[in-house]
Amino acid sequence: MSENGFQHGHNTNKTILNTSISGAIILIVGMLSLIVSVGLSIAYGAADIKISTVWDAFSEFDANVASHQIIREIRMPRAIGASLVGAFLAVSGAVMQGLTRNPLASPSIMGVTDGAAFALVVTLAFYPAASLVGLSFSSFIGAGLGVILVFMIGSFSKGGLTPVKLALAGVAVGSMLSAISSAIALHTQVAKNMSFWYAGGLTSTNWLSIKILLIAGGIGLLLAMYISKSITILSLGEEVSKGLGQNTFLVKVLGIIVVLLLTGAAVSVAGAVGFIGLVIPHITRFIIGSDYRWIIPISAVLGALLLVLADIAARIVNAPFETPVGAITAVIGVPFFLYLARGERRGL
């Protein structure tokens, strides 16, 4: 990753122009594919609905038509929720990888999802009547707890946060938090509600969850775009960043806030959906290079696309039953993780 950075360190004007053109093309193609997939996602389901009906539900909505109701109240929020969650997780992973210059950094590996799930279990156990907004808030706090623990372990350890340390710290924090959550869940008998958070799913997405996603995640996305240039510089190395007069500490703090907002929102709606935050930023960097002003929006679009498609696959693979979408993303993500783990350019 950092090597890529150096390659692009002596950019000529021509390559900058090329990056802009190809970036714009990828964004447009990505957006178009996303719209098509969202359409497919709305059309596909237990009740057969034609694409033309999907269109009608927007253009001439009729509250008396059952399929229009299904589209508006169940399928649309689900498809939109999937794209938002996918986008947020991908951007969150991209920001983490940029900040830590660590190719394995991503929400599921950094204990974020386990932290959020932990907070949710605690909330459900001690305050069962918690509203969706309350649950989202607690998952933010939990996500924060996970990140801070993993980061602290990294920064206090000898030799800093190497990829393998990050992965192990994530495993350790993750298994400790999930052990405590299991103990609490068993004791207070909220165990059944827990299954969802570990499997990940978009079944229960409704308009309220979309609102939560839009508010928290929207702020996160804007902030991510705002610091994208600084992340590009930081990803070249701490010294470079300081040498160019950048307030590295401030960038890191803002970056962590971005990660918290995006991951917290995503996890509170969809549970533990792993690997999107790991895979998408790598693919994006592979296509577009190391400029985070492009990496962030393209990651968002590709992440959204991936999760919408994975959600469709989750409904098709074993119809009429739903396969947990987290399992689908893992099927894609695990080989990718293994590939990275075997890679030469790990900079360990």
Added chain:
Amino acid sequence: MNNEKLKQKRFTFTMSLLAILILILFIISLNMGVVRIAPLDVFKTLFGMGSPRDELVLVDFRLPRMLLALVIGAALAVSGAILQGVSKNDLADPGILGINTGAGFAVILFIYFFQGSMNNVSTFGILLMPLFALMGAVTAAFLIYALAWKKGIDPVRLILVGIGVNSGFGAVIIIFQLKMNPQDFMQAAVWLSGDIWGANWKFVSIISPLILLLLPFAFYKSHVLNLLNLGDQVAIGLGIRVERERRFLLLVAVALAGFGVAAGGGIAFLGLVAPHIAKRLMGPKHQMFLPVTALLGSLLLLVADTLGKNILAPTEIPVGIVVAILSAPYFIYLLMKAK
């Protein structure tokens, strides 16, 4: 020479101390639980003179479970020690590497397809389960070894690949778990994080001989483990067939972990923590440090099981959860200290 004698003395002392601690804890644990039984009654019952109720609780419920805790603890601890020796990586553990999850996956598959429910596993099923666990563990180990192989095994790559394989198995397990009914789901989840569940004599009589046969074998290989520690070049120079011995030892470690999982579920970190403490006490020589590791593993798992049964009574906290809560901080400490 004097130094050697001193070490031998220290070894004998540590071993007897651990044995005594285990014995004391065993007796304490026998009379603790939802039904409390006075120490005197415990002895009476053990010698066949107790009341029928005490006999039921002690002989049919507590005793097999505690015996299983002892053998599983030793198995996982020694498995971790061997893995650390073979991979030359202090942070190796059957749980972290994904071997436990592989075994767990096979057992979940077996229960899902052949038994229907976690609650009524047949006698024949109990016989087959260790076999399935072993196959799962071996499959996982083979996958990790093959995927981490790149002109040799690099310790860091091995761990990273292990973590990846671990989450892969985890994802597949979730698919099957979600197809079970809610009760089974939770039971499977608990079991995957470590729970001595089939605590009856049938289980004890199948699992413990397997583990008790493998342990001395591991001790017997101490010499090879010592030499492997010196590095491949030296070991080859001293006439060890390195790659062959390494695979062989790996198989022993994987089998120990597999049998441990069949009886106790995916208990993580025990295989990491016990060898570390043992190494601190005894130094790196495997002849002394492996037996101490085994006893420490038994002791730790018995402590965890006793705590889990009593700390939030009447809820029983599964032993794996207690182990994780207690030893994850220690693991993190080791992680921070490692270069």
